[in-house]
Amino acid sequence: MLLLAIDSSATASVTLARLEPCAGASATILAHRETADTRSHAEVMAQFVREVLNEAGITGSELDAVLTGTGPGPFTGLRVGIVTARTLGFTWNVPVYGLMSLYSIAENTWEHAAAQSAHTFMVAADARRREIYSAIFALGDGSYELVEGPSVGSAAEAPALPAYGFGAGLYSEQLQTVEGYERLHANSRDLVHAAARLGIKNLSTDTAALYLRESDAKVPAARKKATRA
Known part of the structure; x- marks a missing residue:
């Protein structure tokens, strides 16, 4: 099966892979893109999707499934990846699976x-x-x-x-x-291999974000009406 994987829990990354749906299967990575920073998710996500599909000569309609990392991660960045995955799944009429990014x-x-x-x-x-x-x-x-x-x-x-x-x-x-792993972020390529190990069909279609804590953004309180003396 052809799988497009997205993770934006830290860096922004997109991976196209071929794998068997059963647990313990290996995955062949066809194309991969990833940012070096953790703050440019919205700018690059759609571009990365186009690039990995074009590199492999595959159209979205040929995909069998989409996988998204569900975090945990910061609110804004994590939403970008999950919403992109859901939108693509709806557009191409394929299932969208979620897997914890860690x-x-x-x-x-x-x-x-x-x-x-x-x-x-x-x-x-x-x-x-x-x-x-x-x-x-x-x-x-x-x-x-x-x-x-x-x-x-x-x-x-x-x-x-x-x-x-x-x-x-x-x-x-x-x-x-552990020395040598201090710079390692969650990313879609390793997420694909984890999904192959677990079996993509064994994953949940629940793609709710794992925020784990309240947002920094707060809804402003309603203004009090002015009263006349």
Whole structure:
């Protein structure tokens, strides 16, 4: 099946891949685009979709499904990716699946954790406000599984586990940050491989964003009517 994957929980990334729908299948990456920064999602998302389809010589109508990372992540950036995925799924009449974005970091790092004889490990993303988004995964039977999270909080409150990801790199004095993975963000390419491991047809079609906390934006209070003396 042909799958278009989008993630905007940190950087903005789009991946086109071919994979089998069953669990444990491998994925072949046909095209990939990703920003270097975490603040240009709206500007590049539609462009990236066009570029990966054109590079592979595929039209949207040939896709079998769309996958979106559901976060956790900042409000504005995360909405861009999810809304783009939903819109494309509606336009091309294909199912849209959601997968927690932190799975992509776990997919990239679990083999390293296993080589270090770790039983569990943590992945962490930057939540700003001096906090991290995190999830804990357990290793076993040549793979990994989510056992706790996602959650948001101070790095000082995180468990003492090997920690992978950009969030771990920001707070290396408080976490057991694994060297070599301090710049790793969630991205659509690794999310595709995680989805292939789980089986795309086993994923949920719930694409609700995992914000985990209230928005900074507040609705202004109604103005009080002026009264005459």
